[in-house]
Amino acid sequence: MLKHHPTLRYILTRSLWYFLTFLMAVTLNFFLPRLGASNPVDILMTKVGAGLDTKAAQEKEEAYLKEFGLVEVDGNGTLLRTSDGRPVRTPIWKQFCNYIAMCLKGDFGTSFLNYPKKVSDIIKTALPWTFALQFPTIILGWLVGNVLGALAAYKRGIFDKVLFPFSLLLSAVPFFAFGMLLVYQFAIRWEIFPAMGGYAGGLIPGFNLAFFSSAVYHYALPFFSIFIVQAGSQAIGMRSMCIYELGTDYVKYAKGLGIRENKILYYLFRNAMLPQLTGLALSLGAMIGGALITEMIFSYPGLGMAILTAIQGNDYPLIQGCTLLITVCVLLANFTVDILIGFLDPRVRAGQRGK
Amino acid sequence: MKIFLNLLKTPSFLFGAGCFLLTLCLAFIFPFVYPIDTVTRVGLPYMPPSASHWLGTDHMGVDMVSLIVTGLRSSLYVGFLAGIIATGIGTLMGIYAGFKGGWQDNIITMVTNLFIVIPSFIVLILISSSLKEGRSLALIAGIIGCTTWTWSARSVRAQASSLIARDHIALARVNGTGTFGILLFHILPYLMSYVFMVFILQIASGILSEAAISMIGLGPYDSVSLGTLLNESMKNEALGDGAWWAFVPAAGLITIVVFAFYVINTSMEGVFNPRLRK
Amino acid sequence: MSIFEVDDLHLHYRTRFGEKIPAVSGVSFALEQGEVFGIAGESGCGKSTLVNGCMGLFIPPLYPTSGDVRVAGESIMNRTPADVRTNVLGRKVSMIPQGAFNSLSPTRKIKDIAADMIESHEKGVSKKAIHDRLQQRFRLIGMDADTVLNEYPVRLTAGMRQRCVISISTLLNPQVVIADEPTSALDVTTQKAVITMVFDMLDKGIFSSMIFITHELPLLRHVADRIAVMYAGEFVEVGTTEQIIFDPRQPYTKALMGAMLSAEAGQKQKKPVAIEGAPPNLAKPIVGCRFAGRCPEARPECHRNKQDIRIVGNRQVRCDYAV
Numbered sequence: 001m002l003k004h005h006p007t008l009r010y011i012l013t014r015s016l017w018y019f020l021t022f023l024m025a026v027t028l029n030f031f032l033p034r035l036g037a038s039n040p041v042d043i044l045m046t047k048v049g050a051g052l053d054t055k056a057a058q059e060k061e062e063a064y065l066k067e068f069g070l071v072e073v074d075g076n077g078t079l080l081r082t083s084d085g086r087p088v089r090t091p092i093w094k095q096f097c098n099y100i101a102m103c104l105k106g107d108f109g110t111s112f113l114n115y116p117k118k119v120s121d122i123i124k125t126a127l128p129w130t131f132a133l134q135f136p137t138i139i140l141g142w143l144v145g146n147v148l149g150a151l152a153a154y155k156r157g158i159f160d161k162v163l164f165p166f167s168l169l170l171s172a173v174p175f176f177a178f179g180m181l182l183v184y185q186f187a188i189r190w191e192i193f194p195a196m197g198g199y200a201g202g203l204i205p206g207f208n209l210a211f212f213s214s215a216v217y218h219y220a221l222p223f224f225s226i227f228i229v230q231a232g233s234q235a236i237g238m239r240s241m242c243i244y245e246l247g248t249d250y251v252k253y254a255k256g257l258g259i260r261e262n263k264i265l266y267y268l269f270r271n272a273m274l275p276q277l278t279g280l281a282l283s284l285g286a287m288i289g290g291a292l293i294t295e296m297i298f299s300y301p302g303l304g305m306a307i308l309t310a311i312q313g314n315d316y317p318l319i320q321g322c323t324l325l326i327t328v329c330v331l332l333a334n335f336t337v338d339i340l341i342g343f344l345d346p347r348v349r350a351g352q353r354g355k
Numbered sequence: 356m357k358i359f360l361n362l363l364k365t366p367s368f369l370f371g372a373g374c375f376l377l378t379l380c381l382a383f384i385f386p387f388v389y390p391i392d393t394v395t396r397v398g399l400p401y402m403p404p405s406a407s408h409w410l411g412t413d414h415m416g417v418d419m420v421s422l423i424v425t426g427l428r429s430s431l432y433v434g435f436l437a438g439i440i441a442t443g444i445g446t447l448m449g450i451y452a453g454f455k456g457g458w459q460d461n462i463i464t465m466v467t468n469l470f471i472v473i474p475s476f477i478v479l480i481l482i483s484s485s486l487k488e489g490r491s492l493a494l495i496a497g498i499i500g501c502t503t504w505t506w507s508a509r510s511v512r513a514q515a516s517s518l519i520a521r522d523h524i525a526l527a528r529v530n531g532t533g534t535f536g537i538l539l540f541h542i543l544p545y546l547m548s549y550v551f552m553v554f555i556l557q558i559a560s561g562i563l564s565e566a567a568i569s570m571i572g573l574g575p576y577d578s579v580s581l582g583t584l585l586n587e588s589m590k591n592e593a594l595g596d597g598a599w600w601a602f603v604p605a606a607g608l609i610t611i612v613v614f615a616f617y618v619i620n621t622s623m624e625g626v627f628n629p630r631l632r633k
Numbered sequence: 634m635s636i637f638e639v640d641d642l643h644l645h646y647r648t649r650f651g652e653k654i655p656a657v658s659g660v661s662f663a664l665e666q667g668e669v670f671g672i673a674g675e676s677g678c679g680k681s682t683l684v685n686g687c688m689g690l691f692i693p694p695l696y697p698t699s700g701d702v703r704v705a706g707e708s709i710m711n712r713t714p715a716d717v718r719t720n721v722l723g724r725k726v727s728m729i730p731q732g733a734f735n736s737l738s739p740t741r742k743i744k745d746i747a748a749d750m751i752e753s754h755e756k757g758v759s760k761k762a763i764h765d766r767l768q769q770r771f772r773l774i775g776m777d778a779d780t781v782l783n784e785y786p787v788r789l790t791a792g793m794r795q796r797c798v799i800s801i802s803t804l805l806n807p808q809v810v811i812a813d814e815p816t817s818a819l820d821v822t823t824q825k826a827v828i829t830m831v832f833d834m835l836d837k838g839i840f841s842s843m844i845f846i847t848h849e850l851p852l853l854r855h856v857a858d859r860i861a862v863m864y865a866g867e868f869v870e871v872g873t874t875e876q877i878i879f880d881p882r883q884p885y886t887k888a889l890m891g892a893m894l895s896a897e898a899g900q901k902q903k904k905p906v907a908i909e910g911a912p913p914n915l916a917k918p919i920v921g922c923r924f925a926g927r928c929p930e931a932r933p934e935c936h937r938n939k940q941d942i943r944i945v946g947n948r949q950v951r952c953d954y955a956v
Contacts, residue, residue, distance in 0.1 A: 258722030285474030
């Protein structure tokens with residue numbers, strides 16, 4: 001049955017691959033932070049344990065160890081102990097299984113910094129902000145950049161000579177540096193836009209006009225700092241792609257047939273877009289990374305800020321929860337682009353027929 | 356060699372190479388005429404630029420020019436080292452996959468795609484956050500190199516697999532040259548120009564990655580780099596105080612160096628692939 | 634009146650530094666109704682440039698130097714690009730390109746490309762009318778319209794693609810069709826199918842006459858009524874098929890025939906003899922006959938005296954010393 005539905009085969013193959021990648025990501029997400037020697041409980045103890053006597057400190061430590069799944073417990077929840085009374089440490093592979101089980105339930109543990117707040121709660125408040133900022137920005141930047149690049153390739157002349165070096169310069173600017181420059185110029189010097197935050201200090205998030213208008217106002221600078229650099233780098237790529245496509249046989253033939261110019265442009269765009277989509281998928285990881293740093297610069301209340309404060313405070317569960325979520329988002333985005341390419345490029349589907 | 360001469364005639368190449376050489380001078384030759392001191396406090400915190408201190412001071416009162424030059428050196432070092440590592444790994448993987456084909460190719464491609472899709476930035480965060488104390492410049496470069504090689508692998512593999520179809524490779528195989536010999540003597544020379552272009556871009560990407568990771572506070576411990584300067588300026592509210600000299604020069608230098616590399620790469624592309632020229 | 638006339642056509646390329654490289658030098662011929670005119674020559678002799686010139690399709694760096702091209706008496710030179718696009722290309726003169734696969738945009742269905750062709754030349758045609766026309770035309774020339782029209786190029790075989798391209802090129806019933814190596818990338822069976830199709834169309838009156846360009850001279854034996862042999866931007870011999878194939882006069886034509894493998898029944902299989910050397914570099918001014926450097930019958934005078942094409946009987950030959 002599968003043989004006759006190349007599209008279905010394609011979707012299934014990609015899904016399987018992405019699932020494997022997801023498993024890999026979860027594994028990396030678990031093991032990498034544990035590379036270092038630092039023990040999260042020790043860090044927590046230094047913060048909390050000052051001033052407690054030995055017995056109380058020990059009890060507290062054991063409580064934390066139990067909470068973070070680092071020691072074995074029996075059916076009643078009592079710590080198992082070795083012969084000299086110390087708690088039995090959970091072997092790493094068992095910790096890993098517990099971790100996976102927890103993740104599947106959506107429980108990413110408890111945050112250190114904001115103890116006893118759950119990581120998933122923190123993420124839930126931060127995620128909408130990040131999504132609202134990054135999703136439209138990256139897509140719009142991609143679209144506008146590609147259109148500009150195509151125009152530059154087709155028109156050549158002054159438009160190209162000005163746009164190209166300018167775009168190249170823009171794509172060289174790191175996202176965050178551009179963000180900083182924008183903040184400095186438009187927020188500090190000229191005071192047109194606010195320098196930080198997602199919304200004005202005194203307001204409480206809610207579905208009212210005051211909040212929305214404040215949010216939009218605070219949205220402007222972060223939006224532009226991501227959008228402009230993104231558009232710049234896309235324009236560069238698209239321009240090269242289109243220059244290449246302009247020399248192809250189908251353009252020559254279409255011209256020879258007397259087909260109208262804007263129809264030919266459409267062919268061009270449609271064909272050049274495909275490698276650009278692939279490029280989008282490949283660079284999504286980097287783009288989201290850059291956008292996160294932009295959030296940090298603007299103290300925008302999204303995942304970026306969450307990660308930043310987590311890093312500064314050694315809040316491992318929060319770091320891990322955020323990174324896992326971001327990885328999943330990148331995977332999902334890549335998957336979507338892959339499927340999209342499958343639909344838009346007949347050659348990909350043709351490649352799936354059992355040749 | 357004729358290609359190299361053509362390159363020298365291209366104005367964009369000269370511009371890019373010139374910019375890069377200028378930054379190299381700033382990093383390595385300038386210190387001979389200017390005392391670089393990143394420790395002594397020479398003034399008040401965040402003093403604006405003056406005749407004696409061209410870029411003012413940082414949040415502790417240290418001379419900004421010294422910090423910039425030192426930071427430039429570190430960033431260049433990390434970028435270069437990361438570039439070498441990434442290009443090395445990527446080229447080897449790419450050549451092997453492109454040449455061997457078959458199941459070796461499939462496995463390497465799968466691994467490459469795995470590394471591509473999992474954001475390297477995230478991996479950087481995860482590794483760096485766990486290694487609190489031991490983060491030297493070289494280690495950071497190593498981590499960056501080991502997570503960003505995927506792009507070179509992909510590009511080189513595409514080139515290599517188109518090369519193996521050529522006749523002189525078949526001839527070498529018939530003559531009994533081993534795999535490694537073929538790789539080294541028959542494929543690599545053709546790829547050199549391409550690998551070099553890839554290398555340029557990897558260095559640029561390494562510099563950007565280092566700046567990114569340092570900016571969020573996971574950079575080298577105890578070293579000054581352009582990224583750590585940006586981080587310091589953020590932590591100490593330089594933006595709010597209007598102390599532009601604390602971050603504009605650093606950000607500007609990163610941009611200039613990366614831009615120079617991009618221009619060099621574009622001009623090389625124009626020479627090696629004439630269709631892109633006007 | 635000839636349906637297609639080329640009158641002393643000169644075309645050149647302009648380089649980055651402003652130099653003019655003569656790509657086609659003084660080509661003249663005339664095509665009658667119902668005639669198939671073959672042009673044979675090596676790669677790089679200027680065949681494809683001539684094709685562009687014959688269509689009025691001048692894309693920089695290609696420019697016309699002098700000369701005229703007339704379709705049914707009407708000149709197609711000295712027109713604006715917009716005029717050429719609307720009235721000449723596809724309507725009066727249409728071309729069949731060499732590589733069909735690359736000539737069809739991979740992300741567009743056959744019927745859409747064909748529809749674009751019609752819409753670009755005729756205003757206000759309804760989608761239904763276009764659909765019916767395409768169905769009718771494809772069926773007329775023996776193609777399975779329903780399957781082929783709805784496919785993407787990648788799903789068709791090479792032969793199918795070439796036939797699609799031929800169909801699309803002739804949709805508007807052009808007067809002259811220029812086929813630029815239409816069979817070069819195909820296997821022999823498919824070649825036969827394509828040629829059969831083209832002649833079928835000629836018989837049905839879909840187009841009036843054809844210029845068939847190839848580097849395989851023996852192919853023209855089965856296809857052309859008259860043949861011109863091209864070398865270094867010039868015609869070196871023009872004559873009927875019988876004359877060129879069996880009684881070549883000009884040394885280059887003779888050498889070309891000698892270099893070909895021929896599966897003619899009854900003809901003794903002669904060993905093909907390659908022509909030594911390479912065509913001259915047209916960027917530099919050439920003294921004397923352009924073929925002199927490689928001509929097996931060259932005399933000292935050949936390197937000095939430019940050869941003009943002369944009328945010898947009912948053919949033209951560019952060689953004063955040809956037998």
